[in-house]
Every structure is written in C-alpha cells, then in structure tokens.
Amino acid sequence: MRDVAVIGTGMTKFGELWGRTIKDIFVEAAQKAIEDAGVDHIDSLYVGCMSPGLFVGQEHLGAVVADYLGVTPIPATRVESACASGGVAFRQAFLEVASGASDIVLAGGVEKMTDGADVTEALAAAADQEYEVYHGITFPGLYAMIAKAHMHQYGTTREQMAAVAVKNHRNGAKNPNAQFRAEVTPEQVMKSTMVADPLRLLDCSPVSDGAAAVIVASLDVAKKLKKSFAKVRASAQASDTIALHGRETLTTLKAVVHAAQKAYKLANLKPTDMNIVEVHDCFTIAEIVVSEDLGFFEKGKGGEAAAKGLTSIECGKIPINTSGGLKAKGHPVGATGVAQIIELYEQLTGRAGPRQVKDAHRGMAQNMGGTGASCVIHILEAV
C-alpha cells in the first residue's frame, strides 16, 4: 500500500442552513477543499451521507454532487454507515489512493437534516428496525441505557457528564464553523430539559445541516505540492451487533475497542503517542465511554477524567474534541467524520487559531454509527 496524506480541507458552517440545498452546501465544502489543497483536478470522489433519501428525497448522491461540483465524468460514490458515514468515506478515499488506482481523491460528507423530515424517525433507521425501533426506542433512549449502566457499574455521575458538555461548548466557542458558540455552565446542563433519563438536552448533540471535505493524495503528490500536510498513519474499521440487546455489556463499545487496537497496531503507536483526539460525542456519555475504549483512561475512569479537566485544551493531558465535538460544533451526521479529520488537519498544521493545541504532532479521529455498531478510526501525523 502506498503512503497517503491529507493535503487540504474545506467545510461549511454547521447549523440550521435553511436557505440552502444539500447540493449547494456540499459544493461549498468541496470547492474550499480543492482550493485549499491547490490541486487542479480530482481523480474521484466519495461522499458520506446517512440518509438523503429520508431527509430530502434524494439518493444517488455521488452522481448528484459530482454533477453540481462540475467534475463529471469522474467516479463518484456515496458510502453510508449511519453517523460514521463521513469517516467511512474518508477510509474509502484512503484505500483508493493507497491501492494506486488514483492519486488525488476528494472525501466529503454532508447531511441536510432541517428541511422538514421527521429527524428522530430518520435517525432511528441507524438502529435495529425490527427489534429496537419497532418497539419505540430511539437514540436518546439507547444512549440513556448506556449511561445508566455506566453510572451503575462505575459510579459515573451526572456532574461528570455535564463536564463533557461544558468543555465541548468552551471549545466550540472558539470554532468559527461551530453551530453553538456559547459557553454553558454545569448548572445549565443539569437543569436543561430532560430528554431520556439521565440525558438532558445539553447532553445531546444537535440536529444540523453541514458539509465537510478533504483532499486525499499520495505522499508523492503531497510532497510535490510543497505545502504542509498530514500523513495518514492508520485507517481501521470495525462492526458490532446492531442492537444493544446482542452485546455482552453496555459499558464497553466493542467496535471502538477493535478498531482502536487495529489502528494502534497498524501505526505501531499507543494512546500516549497521541496529542489530540476527536471522538464521537453524540451524547456526553459517548465521549466518556469512548475515551476509555480508546485507551486514554482506565475503564470506568472516563467521567472522572472529564471532570478533572484532563481532556481540556488547557490541561493538555489528552485534549478531546478541540473542535467543540458533535455537541457544540454540530452533527450533520454524514459530515461529522470528515469534519473530525479537518480538525486534526487544522491542529497538526498549526491552523487552529484560538483553540490550537501547542506542539500537536499526532492525532486520532474516532467516528461511529448508531450505538457503536460501526466504528472507524484514523491516526494522522504532521509531516
């Protein structure tokens, strides 16, 4: 396999983009990425999107965005893995360049969620339709069960979950593309509307529109362009049972553990080698569980670590979600995994402005679908 690098990025602001279409926002992100990379063409493109069919009545999204971006007749393929669609799009672009089939590939992600569809019902299509959704449960309820189990088994507290939201809003306030740029207090989180006990409104990532794109190229192409870039040290993906009831435990996400172990092995690195991490904090409890499953904290200690500030930019043991995460940056589901790669790239190339982590040399992005039935992890390194 050839070495692969990220050479440019672009994204829209995440939020409620009511006046714009799914095509329009994808094209904005893609054009920015192409301009940022300074390339004069792309050989193919991937677009991660969870459900343009249910959200806006449009499938066949690869061809749609290739057409509106003006890059036909290049190959253009949509990939889907629920909320991990963006990370998987990046992985496919990585594999295509690594294979030698293409030199320069655009990996994008997009979701348009606020156009009137029943968002909760559409998102529920990422769970087991027959055994979970049919019986009435949706994602806040599923993650609430994970939270209750983690609280019961490890003593994780309501305050610790609130600390995740407070930290991610503080980071998001420094990100010009974030949906929410207001800081919140622990009290505000713990007094916000109850959604699914113990999860409250400010424990949940929002419904968002947005698009993100990165340009992936062979290391040879990256070097010829003579600009700063980030090398892909590892790409790893794993699956787990689609429904929670099929798992041995609710407090460990096995697909996250498997993908992480594979990524560390591929890169010959360990958790302490990472300087920054973007994790899939669709709910505050998810960041806690994942920070353990990635090996940054002992099992059961993720909540305590968040409350102690060990995951903040300022403390710097292991800054998590410097972008604001899904919680504050927003979560247009298909775009999220690509936006994580963008945050790593910004940090590793020193472009992260007020949220820059000093000497960030190596970072990890962890993106997952559903309650972790799919997980994709990438490790990037500054070159």
Next chain:
Amino acid sequence: MRDVAVIGTGMTKFGELWGRTIKDIFVEAAQKAIEDAGVDHIDSLYVGCMSPGLFVGQEHLGAVVADYLGVTPIPATRVESACASGGVAFRQAFLEVASGASDIVLAGGVEKMTDGADVTEALAAAADQEYEVYHGITFPGLYAMIAKAHMHQYGTTREQMAAVAVKNHRNGAKNPNAQFRAEVTPEQVMKSTMVADPLRLLDCSPVSDGAAAVIVASLDVAKKLKKSFAKVRASAQASDTIALHGRETLTTLKAVVHAAQKAYKLANLKPTDMNIVEVHDCFTIAEIVVSEDLGFFEKGKGGEAAAKGLTSIECGKIPINTSGGLKAKGHPVGATGVAQIIELYEQLTGRAGPRQVKDAHRGMAQNMGGTGASCVIHILEAV
C-alpha cells in the same frame, strides 16, 4: 495494485419474497458465496443497496448484515449509487483487495422492494429531486424520452425494442434464479399495458426482492484454493449529469462511454475480445443504447442488432444478458450489479447450465444508476 479474482458466488432467487426480511435474504446469498468459495473467513464486506431507508426503514446496513451474518467485528460498509449500487460495492471490494489492505472481501448487494413502500417514489430518488422528480417525472418517463429520441434520430423501431424483451425472457427461462421464467412473444410485448409511450409493461424491468454476493480475493489466495476462478481484468466507473436536461444528447450515455473506454484501456482489450456481456437493461431501450455505447454495435444500430438476433446465446456474435437481464431475472436494484458479476462467473467457469455460452473466456458487466448518471464496468476473464 495487486491482481484480484472472484472465487465464489451466491444469490437468492429474485422475485417477490414477501415472507422474508432484507437481513434474511442478504445472509442467504452471503452464506452461499462463502461456502462456494470455500473460505473460512472474510476480512471485510461491502453491501450495495439503493434505499433501505425508503424501502424498509433501515439504514446502517453494513453493520446490520455483518451482525446477522455473524461476522462482526469485521469492517462492513454500505455503498450506494442508485441502481449501480451493487456494481460499486464490487468495485470497492476490488480496490480494497488490490490495495493490499485485505485478502478476502465479500461484495454483496440487496434490495427489498415489495414490503409496502411507494416503489416509484423511492426509485425516483435516483433522479434529480429538485429539477426532475419535483415536476412529476419518474423513470419510465425519463427512459421513454430516451427511446423517443433514439427512434427519431436512428429509426429504432417498436419491434426492435420488443426483440430485446423476447430474448431476455428466453434467457431468463433458463435461469433458475430468475423472477420471470416464461417466454414472451413480440406481440405480447407490443400489446402489453402502456406505461410511458413508447415503453410498455414488458419493456420494463420488474420490482423485485433479492440478494447476491461474491467473494473477491487476491490472486495468490485464489491460486492456493486451487479451484476455478475469474480474474478481474478491469474496474472502471464514471459519472454524468444527474438530470437528462443537462446533457448534449439523449441517445448516448456518456458515463457508459467513459467507463467503457477506461475499462478497455485498463485491460488492453477491445469490444471484439468479449465473449459475453451483462448490461443494465432496466428498460429495453437501455440495452439498445448501452450495446452501442460499449462499442459492440455502431451508434444507432443496436436495435437492428437485437432484432437480427446478434445478441442471443444461439447466434453468438455477442451474447447479451444471458442471465435474462434485469428484464427477466428481476431487478432488486442494489443486488443487480453483483448478480451481473455472478452471471459472468458462472459463464466463465462453465457452470451456466442450459444458458452456457460455448468457450466463454472473457466477459463484461455494465451496471448503471438513474438514467446513466453513474456507470460502473468490470471485465472478468477465466483463469
């Protein structure tokens, strides 16, 4: 890039499989393929599916089928390119093996269309939602415009289109997995219910349930298994405008032309080197146009060739759709592209029974989405 081979196949019968779920039929096809290949594991899987969200309320299909097939924690990814989803799934499996990231990958496709969803509306999501579907047109109407233009420009006749249906039903009658195993006469086609002038019911592929899977492996793995296999000589994909109104002409499908030229170049082969071809005959006119765009007949002569029997198994100039094609075998859209690969494999390994083409050594599969806004082409060769 490493050499890649197809080493085993499996599929369900195509048709109205009312008593079964999308998971169930995928698992049947996948288990058959794994058994046929004689492998004891798979490294990852791809599933092509156009719209499980709109058809059965289930996205996140990669994780779903990995779970029910019992192969977690392997990577499992859904890809979508409307009716080309299956072909694109096969291409992603090919790229993953070619890259060296995996040795044995399952490429599957599935669609469950008869469970009660509005099929015409769901399929319309493969066209341009804003500029075509919103104004009321669906696929029979779009292909009817292509047919009218082809008749006007080249003198293609109603009888010539009927000849495609007659031939494909004759082939389908010999395929135990085909949805329709009854032969039809030209008169039956031309007197069937009008759908969108000039296309009648028997010019249209049916609404179907079905799943198909193939095992893709490195040539080294294939050789170690010491059984008959087919080498992938070329994988090529292209895109075109999503809407018909954006094109210079209605009578040539540019994505088909681009993908075919690339495939011939990659394989260093020409149309006359092919012994069999599976093409995307979603409507009879599509087979005629595509047979020209692939270079088997001069532009405008595809209808005449079909009427003269040049595409039949018996005549053997270039047998097209020996499987019965989408027309008679059925068209569970996500499964179609994989089922085409299966027909090539069956023919190239001499397992096609009563529809076997003598000395079939090399074949092409052409799969497309929408009105050809995406097209993926593979060339396989017996080893």
